[in-house]
Amino acid sequence: MNKINYLFLALGLSVLTLPSASAQLESNQSQFDEFMDRSGNSYRSATGKPGPEYFQNEADYTIKANLNPETHTITGQITMEYINNSPEDLDYIWMYLEQNRFTEDSRGTLTTPVEGNRYNGDPLDGVKISNLQAKVKRSTSTKHLITDTRMQVFFDQPIKAKGGKAEVSMNFEFEIPVNGMDRMGRLSTQNGEIYALAQWFPQVAVFDDIEGWNVMPYLGAGEFYYDYGNFDVEITVPHNYVVVASGELQNPKKVLSSSAYDRYEKALKSQETVSIISSEEIGDSSMFANQSGTQTWHYEIENSRDFAFAASKAFIWDGAQFNLPSGKTGLAHSAYPIESDGQDAWSRSTEYSKASIEYYSEKWYEYPYPAAVNVAAEIGGMEYPGLNFCSWKSKGASLWGVTDHEFGHNWFPMIVGSNERRYAWMDEGFNTFINYYSTLAFNDGEYPARLNQPRNLTSWFIGDTRESIATYPDVANLRNLGMIAYYKPAIGLVMLREYILGEERFDYAFKSYIKTWAFKHPQPKDFFNHMESAAGENLSWFFEPWFYGTGNIDLAIDSLRKRDGAYFLTVSNKGDIPMPVKMQITFEDGTTAMKSLPVEIWQRGDTWTHKFETEKDIKSIEIDPDKILTDVNFSNDSWPVNIYKD
Missing domain, CATH: 3.30.2010.30 (Zincin-like)
Known part of the structure; x- marks a missing residue:
């Protein structure tokens, strides 16, 4: 989309903003305050960077596996070296046995609707574990406890904090399902079977400063989170x-x-x-x-x-x-x-x-x-x-x-x-966002990009069954997952880049976020803090309602009046999410100019009157002429009414 042009003054317009009297008595300060505790600590700073005591543990794997097409089974031997960089000793670790999702009595199977969904899986026996040994220094333990898709492995001696090491080895075996929840499985072709193997070996869970052990079971929509x-x-x-x-x-x-x-x-x-x-x-x-x-x-x-x-x-x-x-x-x-x-x-x-x-x-x-x-x-x-x-x-x-x-x-x-089990929007949404620009660039736009007409999604935004982006994927209604995990967060980043911050500020902040958290584990607050710090903008008014709410954008032009040689434009925020007001002004002589009012006009109320002087007569005004915003009521975006054409 075209970058917003801010050269209003260069086109001969002088500006002066005057708040309406009624707006002076109101306050929307809460919309501009931080919506969660985003204060810094020794693990994660207030600028959205890892703090001086940030840690994450490490796991190196050596695996020898055999695929048997006659029985459709995988047998293997795994040796994992685990390094505990955390500040506390660990008496045990948690590992995932994702193939247990396919058993008849797994939590994932028992929480799948009877009519089925994308995450159906073949009923199989799950993973067979044998010869498990958990070593710390000279001690060896064989004690372990399997619960659904998770296994707790105990040590005779704790893994010491800040660099202690353990070695865990075992044999494993399982039958490969035909239908593996649309993540793995088998495909029969005329020349033989294709085996797609994923989430196929015992793997250690994440231990972090937020949850301790991240042990959410593997149910279906929630994907994975590993060190x-x-x-x-x-x-x-x-x-x-x-x-x-x-x-x-x-x-x-x-x-x-x-x-x-x-x-x-x-x-x-x-x-x-x-x-x-x-x-x-x-x-x-x-x-x-x-x-x-x-x-x-x-x-x-x-x-x-x-x-x-x-x-x-x-x-x-x-x-x-x-x-x-x-x-x-x-x-x-x-x-x-x-x-x-x-x-x-x-x-x-x-x-x-x-x-x-x-x-x-x-x-x-x-x-x-x-x-x-x-x-x-x-x-x-x-x-x-x-x-x-x-x-x-x-x-x-x-x-x-x-x-x-x-x-x-x-x-x-x-x-x-990021943690896909909890925050699908931090991988699916961010990815859908970068896909948009990649598609625009590929072969000079050989294929259509999906995010160029966000207002086509208005029916979902005003629907009664919509959910918040922050809804965990395993909790969300599957009919909403495409919107709350993929499209709504992606559209939010497009608005942030092309309407709120501008490409240069956004790209610097977003690249800085990626570089800062490369091969690390950011939380939502780390993203919010980092974008605000690197872009130099308080964005709480946008982050809270867009990512944690179900409200909508509805900017409106109420009136345009000419008095004493000046124009008085009254605009209002009829929605739940405040936004800067970016307008294209068309003059009777056919020339145009862009005008932008900052989001802070809504701090004292939901109506604002703006005064500007120009020697030219105004023919029309239109908010968001490039249609970047998901404004749910575009009939009130223009003066005179109904100049908008899809």
Whole structure:
């Protein structure tokens, strides 16, 4: 959208603001006060930065897993080194066993409506844990307690504060569901099964200064929240399976034939998509190092909050180089079945992936990982560090949209590690916001951007069933989740950028927020504090009603009168959310000018009269001519009435 032009005086208008007498007697001060306790402490500062005693714990994982297509099972062995950087000793840790979500008596199953929803899962036996050992120094404990999707692991000696270490190891096994809550599972294709594996191994929960142990159960809509660490993962599969995963392939020469390896190396250096395994070579043993038996694919990723992978003998596999602002490069690659092939479909996936990674790296913060893979699966769209699962049926604008959205999640919440179980808007909403600008930029706007007509959503904003953005995802009505997690917070950031702060101030503050909280765990108050501090603006009047309320925007022009050679314009705030009043004035000679009244005009009441002088006769005035605001009643935005055209 066009940047607001503030050059009112340059067009020959002189201004003087006079409050109405009645407004002087009123006060809306509470709308401008802080709406939550956002004072600083030693862990989180009042400027929205980590404080001097901020901490987060670390977990490094070494995993060896075997995929058995005959039984559709994963068996594995995991060793986790845990570092306690917190200020208190820990007698135990909590770990997530997300595959227990699929049992018949899990909390998630029992809280799924009988008519079903997106988060249906196959009834399975859950995760089998064996040979668990929890070591601190020379002591070893085997004591653990499994409750639904969580496991409490006890130690014989506490993990000491501020740097104490523990090692937890165990074996695990589970059956891979066909329907994995639209986050993982199996897809049958004409050339074999595609296995999409996510939230598949025992993983430690976050211990922080806000909640202590974050142990919200895995129900469905709430996604995940983990600490950062390094992953060293070996995955053994049949010899003619391709495995793609979070991070970088460590042993391409050991799993690929010489010809496939040469293509892999070419893709690492090519700006155009290179076929590594073509549609004619699907499942061909000659493309792999071993001609029979099994192979082990070895992947590593550093400073990541999770690890996911996909495996299949049905994959077409292609890739290209992505380029980062620092000069670093990496591999953008795609894996998909022949059913998804075609230039109107997944043959463009790597092109989309490369464009998405490069745009966000240039615009906001550099992508930190050496590879990024897009996988076609029976999943509408789901993100993990460096890896997407997207629908194998997607084509054209739909495929671009889901690919760009899922890769955008590498910034929120993979780089900026917010708590998805509680605050879906801090990852889905922020991501939808950056997707808007990425789509505008891709191929000079090849595909339509979704946030350019926010007033088309007015019916939801005035509906009786709307909920607050702050509603936890597992609590929200699923019919509202798309709005409160994705669109409303994204629209709020667009308004903040293009209407309230302006692009330069917003971009500086938003980039600063990303850089400050990269690979850390911000809370909502950290975002609010940081944006206010970096942009130099009290925004409580906007943050509270937009993110924590269900009220609406309704600015109005009440009247325009000419008296003694001057114009007196009366405007009112008929809604629940105050806003600056930005207007386009059109004169009888056809010229125009922009005028802006600050949000502070509403501090003393909901009506304001503004006086300005001009030698030109005014023909019309329109509030928010670019239609950035979600004003729920645009019939009163103009003088004379009804000049607005959609």
